[in-house]
Amino acid sequence: MKYCSISEASAKFNIPESTLRYYEKKGLLPLIERDEAGRRLFSEDQIALLETVICLKNTHMPISGIKQYIDLVVEGDNTIELRLEMMKNHRQAVLAEISLMTESLKGIDVKITRYTNVPRKEK
Amino acid sequence: MKYCSISEASAKFNIPESTLRYYEKKGLLPLIERDEAGRRLFSEDQIALLETVICLKNTHMPISGIKQYIDLVVEGDNTIELRLEMMKNHRQAVLAEISLMTESLKGIDVKITRYTNVPRKEK
């Protein structure tokens, strides 16, 4: 296995090192190994987990929710049902949010149209 | 013109009264009239403006940005170009965010598929 340092992980995902440390402290990145000097070593599994964390973060799952999910992952295969439920629920929430944004975007487009077609002295 | 009270506005958009007061204080709802007793009166124009505020909020424009926009609206017709620019920029930001969410949703769907097809004792 290849390991990477915090600076490499930071560069890879374009996330500040401070944020990665914060995530670890919050339990989003458990089981991170250290070298003899106490420096974090991200295994490939950790990187994959980080990718999942980022995916959940991008879809606006709160940190507490991500932690719940990660805790289930760590707990092992007998939590797969629960994880499935979580992901299904989250999926619905994400779809709802995308719908709301898409709907609200229409209001913005109306303004763009209106402001574009303002033909001199007309409201 | 019809006017409505804060409780009516609150009910209409399903937004707490405290939030409406907060928005007014932040400059998102300027020029709100009062009755003799000092109570807010939302005119139809104010309600329309509030609808815009909500639309921008739903698409994650920060309060500072919404205030900028509202300030331009209040300033009058000579700011239409600027408003158009703002809305165009915001539109791009919203599209980018929707893209990111949609893309990240794929990662979630992969998990759902994986967890759904876990056929007994297989990783």
Added chain:
DNA sequence: TGTTGACTTAAACCATGGTTTAAGTCGTAT
């Protein structure tokens, strides 16, 4: 050997977006 750069920690700090509280003022129904 010493100084530089990458890392560590805990704790303090910050911005954002509200929500809650406390104290008070009205208008109206009893």
Added chain:
DNA sequence: ATACGACTTAAACCATGGTTTAAGTCAACA
């Protein structure tokens, strides 16, 4: 008259999601 519900204010409070700071350790290079 009074008591109730709807409203007002300013200020305090809160959660979320980080970021920054201060002080220290370590490896490697000059």
